[in-house]
Amino acid sequence: MGAQGNCPLLAYCALLTSHHNWQLRKVVDVHTCSREFTIDIINSKWLSGTLETDLRENPSIKINEICNKVVRKWNTRVSMSMARRARATAADQVQGSFKK
Numbered sequence: 754m755g756a757q758g759n760c761p762l763l764a765y766c767a768l769l770t771s772h773h774n775w776q777l778r779k780v781v782d783v784h785t786c787s788r789e790f791t792i793d794i795i796n797s798k799w800l801s802g803t804l805e806t807d808l809r810e811n812p813s814i815k816i817n818e819i820c821n822k823v824v825r826k827w828n829t830r831v832s833m834s835m836a837r838r839a840r841a842t843a844a845d846q847v848q849g850s851f852k853k
Contacts, residue, residue, distance in 0.1 A: 765778045795827070797838040801846065802832065816837055819831075
């Protein structure tokens with residue numbers, strides 16, 4: 754991911770049909786790529802689901818604390834606006850929205 758396919762990291766597996774499982778055949782555990790800190794899989798909806806328990810324990814959690822938790826726990830970064838949207842969505846789930 755980080756080197757756009759130029760990193761020699763490799764894990765080759767083969768299917769053993771006689772045992773119905775996979776066998777790891779070759780591992781090249783050398784990285785030459787730099788670390789990327791943005792992952793497209795993390796979005797505000799998913800992040801709000803993981804923040805619900807934290808928001809129940811601490812309803813006044815700050816945006817910076819959310820960003821720091823994401824860096825500590827998943828070793829990636831999220832923007833301040835994504836953390837803000839995730840906190841608002843989690844607060845709606847925990848406390849109920851104003852409209853309801």
